Amino acid sequence: MKEDTYILAIESSCDETAAAVVKNGREVCSNIIFSQIELHKLYGGVVPEIASRKHIEKINQVIKEALLCASLSLEEVDAVAVTYGPGLVGALLVGVAEAKAIAYAAGKPLVGVHHIEGHIAANYIEHQDLEPPFLCLVVSGGHTHLVKVLDYDKFEIVGRTRDDAAGEAFDKVARALGLGYPGGPKVDALAKEGNKEAIVFPRAKVEGNEYDFSFSGLKSAVLNYLNKCEMQQIEVNRADVAASFQYAVIDVLTTHAIHAAKQMGITKLALAGGVASNSSLRGNIQKACKGEGIHLYYPSPIYCTDNAAMIGAAGFYAYRNGVRHGLDLNAVPNLKIGQKI
Numbered sequence: 643m644k645e646d647t648y649i650l651a652i653e654s655s656c657d658e659t660a661a662a663v664v665k666n667g668r669e670v671c672s673n674i675i676f677s678q679i680e681l682h683k684l685y686g687g688v689v690p691e692i693a694s695r696k697h698i699e700k701i702n703q704v705i706k707e708a709l710l711c712a713s714l715s716l717e718e719v720d721a722v723a724v725t726y727g728p729g730l731v732g733a734l735l736v737g738v739a740e741a742k743a744i745a746y747a748a749g750k751p752l753v754g755v756h757h758i759e760g761h762i763a764a765n766y767i768e769h770q771d772l773e774p775p776f777l778c779l780v781v782s783g784g785h786t787h788l789v790k791v792l793d794y795d796k797f798e799i800v801g802r803t804r805d806d807a808a809g810e811a812f813d814k815v816a817r818a819l820g821l822g823y824p825g826g827p828k829v830d831a832l833a834k835e836g837n838k839e840a841i842v843f844p845r846a847k848v849e850g851n852e853y854d855f856s857f858s859g860l861k862s863a864v865l866n867y868l869n870k871c872e873m874q875q876i877e878v879n880r881a882d883v884a885a886s887f888q889y890a891v892i893d894v895l896t897t898h899a900i901h902a903a904k905q906m907g908i909t910k911l912a913l914a915g916g917v918a919s920n921s922s923l924r925g926n927i928q929k930a931c932k933g934e935g936i937h938l939y940y941p942s943p944i945y946c947t948d949n950a951a952m953i954g955a956a957g958f959y960a961y962r963n964g965v966r967h968g969l970d971l972n973a974v975p976n977l978k979i980g981q982k983i
Contacts, residue, residue, distance in 0.1 A: 648712075649961065650719040650744070651954030652705065654737030655729025655757045657682055657693045658947065659700040663712035663719070664954025667962075668766055672711035673944070673951040674704045679824060686823050687813070694732035701740050708950070716748050723957025726754040726967075727977030728784070734973035742969050753957045754967045757948075758785055758979055759797065761914040763956035764945040772939050777908045779899045781923070782915030783809035783826075786855050786895075788902050789979060791912075794959035797980045800902060801853025808891055809917045811857040815864050815887050819880050829884045830920050836881030838889035841867065845894050853902050860890055888922055896927045903936050913940035916947050 646665055653660040657678040663671040678696050682688050709716060724741035727734060738754075745752040762778050774794060780787040786808045788801035806814070809826055816825025821832065843863050846856035864887050871878045903911050911931060917923065918940055931938040945952055967983075974983060 647720045647958060647961065648714060648718060649753075649954040649957045650705070650708070650716070650722050651755075651950040651957055652701070652722070652724040652737045652741050653757075653760070653948055653950040653953045654697045654701065654733050655725045655727075656733055656948055657688045658949065659697045659704050660948065660950035661701075661704040661708035662950035662954045663708055663714055664951055664958060667763075667955045667958030668770060670767055670951045670954070671714070672708045673949055674708045674711065675949055676700045676704055683823050686817065688730070690730045690732055693730060694736060697733055697736040701736060705740070705744070716744070719748070719750060721751040721753050721957065721961045722748075723753040723755050723953055723961070725757045725760060725953050726971055726983070727757065727974035729757055729973075729975060731973050731975040734975065738971060738973050742971060746969060751961065752967045752969070752971060753961050753965050754971050754983065755953045755956045755960060756977055756979060756981070758787070758915075760952040760956045762789065762791060762797075762912065763959070764914060764941040764949075764952035765912045765939045766955050767945055767951060768941060769939045772910070772912065775908070776910035776912055776939075777899070777903050777906065778912040778914055779895060779918075780914045781808045781895060781917035783807060783813065785915065786857070787979065788853050788899060790906070790908075795963050795965070799979055800906075801851060801855065801898060803855040803857060804848055805856055805858035806861055808855070808857055808895065809915070811861045811891065812917065814861050815884075818865055818868055819884060826917055826920065829888055830922060832881050833885040833888045833922065836879065836883070836885030838885040840879065840882035841886035843886055843890040845890055853898055855894060855898065857891065860887070888920075892920070892923045892926050895923060896930050899927065900930050900934055900936070904934060909935065910937050910939065913938070914946070919943040919946035
């Protein structure tokens with residue numbers, strides 16, 4: 643392998659069309675993202691068919707721009723990495739088909755990347771000192787996992803949600819509060835105006851695994867509170883509801899992550915996923931880590947949301963470890979962490 647390795651990465655698992663060029667798994671040469679948020683706001687959430695069609699319209703454009711911004715030609719790229727799961731199957735297929743076409747035409751190796759493993763790898767971009775093993779709290783719209791990162795390509799899930807993901811709960815509560823889509827940032831902003839101790843919402847404990855999560859009951863408690871207030875014609879302080887709900891979620895996430903790290907003797911904890919950009923979560927878990935002597939890592943917000951730079955980081959380590967996929971690579975919408983295809 644030559645001294646420097648450049649990965650062209652493609653991400654299209656949901657409603658962001660993204661391409662990036664990443665050098666040696668740590669240095670972002672370019673990171674281009676076309677977001678569909680404004681389009682999907684009209685519907686209160688992501689419409690899969692619309693997302694797929696918009697990916698088709700934009701994917702060539704973002705790839706060309708990524709190469710241009712990196713001042714590299716396709717011939718100078720060492721491999722093409724692409725998200726192939728999990729995600730929306732139609733959206734994934736656009737990125738996978740594009741990556742296979744480019745890899746075939748340019749004679750470059752093709753490397754399929756797990757979307758959540760990409761989120762974990764986002765931490766490598768800005769934390770040059772971070773190396774496995776470490777514990778990672780993955781919090782997004784579709785996933786809430788505690789993952790022990792044993793090596794760059796070896797993962798062990800030690801805790802997971804039994805029902806709603808934390809991000810999913812944020813979106814549903816935001817909708818109930820009339821905040822619109824996307825829910826997470828809107829709840830976070832409104833919560834800053836409220837009293838987090840105004841309403842005591844439940845924290846679920848899951849039987850069978852002390853590291854597992856459950857947010858369905860919390861979501862229902864918020865909806866029941868709002869319905870009760872409406873029936874009794876009680877004015878709702880939306881900021882207090884947002885703050886109290888968010889505090890309950892963050893309390894559970896922080897408690898589980900710190901407890902797991904202490905029990906396992908792990909002194910490095912990372913955050914990953916869209917909810918990892920939540921300011922209150924970062925502040926609360928940073929305080930808890932400081933008290934326990936645990937070093938906390940998290941990416942900048944741009945690398946928490948769906949982006950191709952994180953796929954390039956994960957793709958580099960997969961490529962370095964000999965991972966190669968053929969032109970039969972397909973989208974796997976329910977791909978599990980650590981699952982090899």
